Amino acid sequence: MLVRNSLQCTPVALYKMSELLSNLPKFYIGLSLTVITLSFPYIASFYSSIRLSRALSRYPWANKTWDAAAKKHFLESADQIIRDGSELAKGNPFLMNENASPKLVLPPKYVNEIKNEKDLNFAKFIGKEFHSAYPGFDAFSSAINETIFQDAVRTQLAQVLTLTIEPLARETPTTLNKVYGSTPDWKETNLVSGLLKSVARLTSLVFLGENFMDNAEWQEISIMYTVDVFMAAEALNSWPAMSRPIVHWFLPQCRKIRSQVKTAKSLIRPEVERRRADIVAKGGKARRRVLDSVDWFTAAAKGETFDYTNAELSLAMASIHTTTTTLGFTISDLLENPEYIDMLREEIKESYEQDGKWEKSTLFKLKLMDSCIKESMRLHPMAAVNMPRAAVSDITLSDGTFIPRNTNISIGPLPMLDPELFPEPYAYNGRRFLDLRNAAGAENKYQLVTTTSEFTVFGHGTHACPGRFFASNEMKLLLAHMLLYYDWKFPEGQEKANHIIMGTRRGPNPKQKVMFKSREPEIDIEKMPLA
Numbered sequence: 001m002l003v004r005n006s007l008q009c010t011p012v013a014l015y016k017m018s019e020l021l022s023n024l025p026k027f028y029i030g031l032s033l034t035v036i037t038l039s040f041p042y043i044a045s046f047y048s049s050i051r052l053s054r055a056l057s058r059y060p061w062a063n064k065t066w067d068a069a070a071k072k073h074f075l076e077s078a079d080q081i082i083r084d085g086s087e088l089a090k091g092n093p094f095l096m097n098e099n100a101s102p103k104l105v106l107p108p109k110y111v112n113e114i115k116n117e118k119d120l121n122f123a124k125f126i127g128k129e130f131h132s133a134y135p136g137f138d139a140f141s142s143a144i145n146e147t148i149f150q151d152a153v154r155t156q157l158a159q160v161l162t163l164t165i166e167p168l169a170r171e172t173p174t175t176l177n178k179v180y181g182s183t184p185d186w187k188e189t190n191l192v193s194g195l196l197k198s199v200a201r202l203t204s205l206v207f208l209g210e211n212f213m214d215n216a217e218w219q220e221i222s223i224m225y226t227v228d229v230f231m232a233a234e235a236l237n238s239w240p241a242m243s244r245p246i247v248h249w250f251l252p253q254c255r256k257i258r259s260q261v262k263t264a265k266s267l268i269r270p271e272v273e274r275r276r277a278d279i280v281a282k283g284g285k286a287r288r289r290v291l292d293s294v295d296w297f298t299a300a301a302k303g304e305t306f307d308y309t310n311a312e313l314s315l316a317m318a319s320i321h322t323t324t325t326t327l328g329f330t331i332s333d334l335l336e337n338p339e340y341i342d343m344l345r346e347e348i349k350e351s352y353e354q355d356g357k358w359e360k361s362t363l364f365k366l367k368l369m370d371s372c373i374k375e376s377m378r379l380h381p382m383a384a385v386n387m388p389r390a391a392v393s394d395i396t397l398s399d400g401t402f403i404p405r406n407t408n409i410s411i412g413p414l415p416m417l418d419p420e421l422f423p424e425p426y427a428y429n430g431r432r433f434l435d436l437r438n439a440a441g442a443e444n445k446y447q448l449v450t451t452t453s454e455f456t457v458f459g460h461g462t463h464a465c466p467g468r469f470f471a472s473n474e475m476k477l478l479l480a481h482m483l484l485y486y487d488w489k490f491p492e493g494q495e496k497a498n499h500i501i502m503g504t505r506r507g508p509n510p511k512q513k514v515m516f517k518s519r520e521p522e523i524d525i526e527k528m529p530l531a
């Protein structure tokens with residue numbers, strides 16, 4: 001209360017101070033005013049955080065304390081904390097401390113109500129979490145630009161999605177050959193790094209063209225920038241907010257991402273210039289087919305100025321690790337449940353034989369594969385809470401639930417693990433979604449790319465992942481070739497994968513090894529003519 005009152009009279013206090021200051025030498029006046037001006041945003045933000053915590057005080061806390069022990073507990077047991085919070089709030093919203101900032105966790109019953117709420121902003125949430133104002137975190141500034149980045153994927157990529165199948169299918173065998181090669185004997189490899197290299201190479205081909213898929217510098221950045229930017233944000237978060245505008249210049253993690261952005265610019269800018277020169281040389285005519293992301297961004301920008309490098313880094317960040325993580329979980333689940341592998345091989349053979357080439361319809365026929373990947377996403381959602389948003393105004397939901405401006409919200413506990421919706425939710429059932437899909441009238445509801453209020457791994461509503469259709473094609477093509485041309489197993493003595501859980505985030509263990517060897521495929525796609 002005392003703090004609030006003293007803040008409320010800040011303008012008066014400033015006036016009195018200026019009277020006093022009039023008698024001091026100019027140097028001190030300048031210095032003092034600079035300090036006051038610089039600290040004003042922090043005073044304002046301090047005031048706004050007090051307003052926020054008062055407005056949120058109506059909600060119970062799942063974990064109010066945030067000291068070293070509480071942080072460790074949260075990192076190890078976020079799932080349990082979320083379940084406890086939900087129980088405490090009797091299925092109503094509750095507060096969860098994550099990185100020393102409160103998040104309002106809304107139960108899944110609110111998914112449909114918030115899914116298209118424009119004042120619950122996804123980009124603002126990301127921008128706040130990842131310090132988009134500081135150099136190095138540049139990729140988040142274009143993520144904030146909803147009209148270009150999102151539209152490039154949602155509209156431009158969607159229009160040419162079918163055209164991306166042929167180059168993906170053509171390069172998948174070469175990619176696997178480069179990463180795994182041919183081996184008659186069992187060989188050990190790292191699951192995540194093999195997948196990352198494969199996904200990054202194929203993704204770069206479609207997003208930036210052939211010059212980039214074998215460019216070692218771009219491959220390294222497109223994989224590592226995401227990892228390093230998370231580490232830089234983590235490092236910066238451990239400093240008080242007031243010190244960050246200075247500290248970020250010196251933190252080694254922030255220095256590293258600034259250097260990655262610089263290298264990325266040196267690669268992307270000449271490519272953009274080359275494209276522009278090409279258009280000029282062709283008398284101003286645009287390229288024949290809008291096939292890669294430089295063109296998608298140009299079309300989405302509609303003449304507005306923007307930074308191509310930031311946009312490309314955002315795209316790499318949105319796509320490569322998400323796809324790798326999903327494939328990593330899928331392969332781990334298949335190794336734990338190997339009875340599905342031969343069924344999948346049979347399905348690939350039958351589907352390919354029917355079409356004689358990889359087409360949209362061939363990928364659609366891989367219904368068991370679709371179900372197996374979706375089941376892995378259900379069982380191992382990448383985050384323990386979904387649909388993170390920042391409220392940009394005060395919002396009152398239809399039942400009176402109040403979300404004050406500046407609140408960060410998320411959905412949890414996740415519906416995908418609710419036994420009422422998915423019986424035996426912690427058991428892997430590769431046929432789960434195939435069986436659900438086979439029921440009358442349910443064909444569309446249970447496909448991998450379908451989002452519903454019960455399945456939010458790709459989000460749901462306005463911000464549902466627009467790249468999921470591309471990710472689904474890429475994952476199916478990679479998995480089909482990986483299963484046809486190689487045998488896979490865990491190293492001797494291991495039967496189950498040990499996935500990593502850190503707070504609300506989860507992923508396949510980056511140290512997980514797998515064994516592989518070449519095999520005779522049921523159908524030799526590589527020897528058959530391409531589309």
Ligand code: HEM
Nearest residue numbers: 153318319322323326387457458459460463464465467471
């Ligand atoms: C299996 C792979 C992927 C997963 C699991 C995934 C997951 C997600 C999730 C959870 C969101 C947030 C949705 C929400 O909060 O409502 C999202 C947003 C987004 N994703 Fe993906 N994603 C994947 C692949 C991709 C790919 C390949 C691309 C690009 C081609 C992409 C582009 C985007 C974009 C642009 C957004 C922001 C949408 C918006 O702000 O409206 N994603 N994704």
